[in-house]
Amino acid sequence: MAGKAKKTTGYSMSRALVRRETIAGYAFMLPNLVFFVGFVIYPMIQCVITSFFDSTMNRADIFVGLGNYIELFQDGVFLRALWNTIIIVVVSVPVTCIFSLWVSSIIYDLKGPFCSLLRCVFYLPVVTGSVAVAVVWKWMYNNYYGIFNYVGKGLGLIDKNINWLGDERFALGCIILILLTTSVGQPIVLYVSALNNVDASLVEAAEVDGANRMQCFWRIKWPQIMPTTLYILVITTINSFQCFALIQLLTSGGPNHSTDTIMYYIYHTAFKLYRYGYGNAMGVVLAIIIAVLSAAQFKMAQSD
Amino acid sequence: MKFRRILALALVGTMALSATAFAEGETTDITMWTYPVGDWGNAEVMDGLIAKFNEVHPEINVKVEYLDYTNGDDQVNTAIEGGQAPDIVFEGPERLVANWGAKGLMVDLADLWTDEAKEAIYDSVENACKSNDGVYYEYPLCMTAHTMAINRDVFEAADALQYLDEETRTWTTEGFLNAVKAVYESGQDPVGAVYCSGQGGDQGTRALVNNLYGGTFTNEDHTAYTLDSEENVKALQLLADTDGINFDASIAGGDEIQLFCNGTLAMAFCWNVAQEKNNAEIIDFDVLPMAFPSETGEPKLCGGIWGFGIFNNGDEAKIAAAKTFIDFMANDESIAADSVKASTYWPVKDLGNIYEGNDLMTEYATFIQYMGDYYQVVGGWAEARTAWWNMLQQIGTGADVATAVADFQTTANAAAGK
The missing domain is CATH 3.40.190.10 (Periplasmic binding protein-like II)
Incomplete structure (x- = not known):
């Protein structure tokens, strides 16, 4: 009887403790939750709702149903922007992943300050402001006195100056090149750290069994850095889809819409032309595309 | 005795505070957002102009905020959407008349456009400052020819x-x-x-x-x-x-x-x-x-015309104060020339040669005669x-x-x- 009473008291104390801890947990989360709901969830819902309206400044919104979505897929500029965005993603995501893995696999076992120096060098464009990066690249690409034209002519590779950012044939490639230099820093740091965490005893055992460097990499290291690869794939894909600052600072989507991306076109439509509803419809489409691709990437990684 | 003195001091203090409060109650606070039109984007110069204004109108307190052409429109539009538009905005007809005026956000400035003002201000400028249906949404200060x-x-x-x-x-x-x-x-x-x-x-x-x-x-x-x-x-x-x-x-x-x-x-x-x-x-x-x-x-030539517009924020006292400020800056003899000079451009009416002795400004004044139609209000x-x-x-x-x-x-x- 006494034991039962003791057990009941212990149970009720434990429940009270759990409740208190739960309340404390929610209380700690509350400030973040309020901001998250106010500045992320609410705008997202508002964005979806507004996408069904013809919404502009200082005028009551007019319900248009799927009108904005239908117009989107008849809008040549949007389709061009979508195509350009896909090109950026298709080129920059694999190149970023492969290049950063290659660099990381070279530098991760370097000892001392040399490894740190290389990590710093590759990470520098990430922490440099995008405006500063854009200004430097704009100077290098300059049609009249840019270093690329200077070197190209000096080496006899080109006869006359190329208008890198002003010529449809080159502009998107130039943007992708800049994007690559600013995108590889973080994956390199992540890969170096992931490679350092690979169980060395497994590698040693494989080497003792006669595995060469390539076999060690694919059979031992690659499976262990797979979660990092998945993370890098997802963030690089999202960043590539959201390419905006470089376009805004360097080409404004030109020449002839050859560097328009969905993000830039959303900005232009919503904040230059004040077509909020139409811009939001593009935002919803972009979000769906990113969500589907990310889900597919996770699925593929899990099946591996 | 000491207690009475303290009481008297307290009473005097209370009266003084009340008087200050009364005076403060009569002050009208207005805000002006200005795009960087010459030194109208320079806080030091603007402080000087506003100090001169306050010598004559101490009852109006003008707070200035400085915009740039990269983000200025976004800032103004965000303020409009949030019901926080400034009282006065300093810019050109393409924004004041064709954009915000056409959307019904601006105050009709017809009472500033007196017959005297209409006669003094150049016709091409006057036409640019009113909408197609004849409502004046801008009172101009300065102009240039590009x-x-x-x-x-x-x-x-x-x-x-x-x-x-x-x-x-x-x-x-x-x-x-x-x-x-x-x-x-x-x-x-x-x-x-x-x-x-x-x-x-x-x-x-x-x-x-x-x-x-x-x-x-x-x-x-x-x-x-x-x-x-x-x-x-x-x-x-x-x-x-x-x-x-x-x-x-x-x-x-x-x-x-x-x-x-x-x-x-x-x-x-x-x-x-x-x-x-x-x-x-x-x-x-x-x-x-x-x-x-x-x-x-x-x-x-394509021209640039800059002047004042007033956002209709529904406060008559602020609108009246804003009009007083505009009238003073653009028309008062003690300051009009300085206001124009601060813009580094030319007046929209004959103020004499305000740049006498300045060869560069005199050289560029040649082009004012070639000003064409101000079509940016389309x-x-x-x-x-x-x-x-x-x-x-x-x-x-x-x-x-x-x-x-x-x-x-x-x-x-x-x-x-x-």
């Missing part, structure tokens, strides 16, 4: 100065083409650039195209775009075919100015007195500001500006001029009709 400029040293070396009139600063289309040819053949390549990476400085390319064969950008009523006229198409085709003139989609107006100032280009289509002042340190040649070339040699302006540089990019990449112009017309007139 010009082009040439590198006089390069032109002289190429013997191309013979094709222009240095006294009147005008030239014919034929003279312009001969000059470009002479400079190009002297080894200067490119001579000039039709910049089109964005909308910055687009008044220059518009003025160039419109002037060459006497075309216009809009109709007289400013209700529709008229770029598809024979004159404009001919001008665009001419520019596309002229050696030495590049359509450059990698630069905007600001870049073109830099390329001109560092000697890369021999002419700039985006120019006014501010450019010469701001770049004085890097220019090492003789700049000759010129009107845009036209068939007859009689140019019609509807759909934002869309039309975007369509303009997109059209130039198309032409620059070899598209058929007539087709590109037709695309522009469709986009711009659709926006104008909304």
Whole structure:
């Protein structure tokens, strides 16, 4: 009887403790939750709702149903922007992943300050402001006195100056090149750290069994850095889809819409032309595309 | 005794506080947001002007916020959406009249436009400050004429100065083409650039195209775009075919100015007195500001007009205070000339030669007589500006001029009709 009473008291104390801890947990989360709901969830819902309206400044919104979505897929500029965005993603995501893995696999076992120096060098464009990066690249690409034209002519590779950012044939490639230099820093740091965490005893055992460097990499290291690869794939894909600052600072989507991306076109439509509803419809489409691709990437990684 | 003294002091203190509170109650606080029009974007200069205003009107407290042209529109529009628009905004008719005025956000300034004011202010300026239905949404302070400029040293070396009139600063289309040819053949390549990476400085390319064969950008009523006229198409085709003139989609107006100032280009289509002042340190040649070339040699320049508008925030006291401020700044003899000088431009009415002894300002004053129609108040302006540089990019990449112009017309007139 006494034991039962003791057990009941212990149970009720434990429940009270759990409740208190739960309340404390929610209380700690509350400030973040309020901001998250106010500045992320609410705008997202508002964005979806507004996408069904013809919404502009200082005028009551007019319900248009799927009108904005239908117009989107008849809008040549949007389709061009979508195509350009896909090109950026298709080129920059694999190149970023492969290049950063290659660099990381070279530098991760370097000892001392040399490894740190290389990590710093590759990470520098990430922490440099995008405006500063854009200004430097704009100077290098300059049609009249840019270093690329200077070197190209000096080496006899080109006869006359190329208008890198002003010529449809080159502009998107130039943007992708800049994007690559600013995108590889973080994956390199992540890969170096992931490679350092690979169980060395497994590698040693494989080497003792006669595995060469390539076999060690694919059979031992690659499976262990797979979660990092998945993370890098997802963030690089999202960043590539959201390419905006470089376009805004360097080409404004030109020449002839050859560097328009969905993000830039959303900005232009919503904040230059004040077509909020139409811009939001593009935002919803972009979000769906990113969500589907990310889900597919996770699925593929899990099946591996 | 001591207690009584303390009580008396407390009473006096209370009365003094009440009096201060009463005086404060009569003060009207207004806000003014100003775009960077010369020193109207300079806090030190503005503090001086407002101090002078407060000597006469201590009952009005003006708080100034400074905008830039990159983010200014977004800031104002966000404020409008949030019900936090400033009382006064200092900018030009394309925003005050054609944008915010047309949307019913601005106060009608008819009572500032007295008969005396209408008589004093130039007609072209007055027309720009009112909507198509005659409501005055802007009270103007200053103006300038946007010009082009040439590198006089390069032109002289190429013997191309013979094709222009240095006294009147005008030239014919034929003279312009001969000059470009002479400079190009002297080894200067490119001579000039039709910049089109964005909308910055687009008044220059518009003025160039419109002037060459006497075309216009809009109709007289400013209700529709008229770029598809024979004159404009001919001008665009001419520019596309002229050696030495590049359509450059990698630069905007600001870049073109830099390329001109560092000697890369021999002419700039985006120019006014501010450019010469701001770049004085890097220019090492003789700049000759010129009107845009036209068939007859009689140019019609694009102008800049800046002045005040009042957002209708529903507070009559603030609106009245804002009008008092505007009237003082623009019309009071003690400060009007200083207000205009702060803009680094010219008055919109005859204030005498406010720049006496200043050779540069006197030189540029020549161009005020060539001011053309202020068409920037046409509807759909934002869309039309975007369509303009997109059209130039198309032409620059070899598209058929007539087709590109037709695309522009469709986009711009659709926006104008909304």
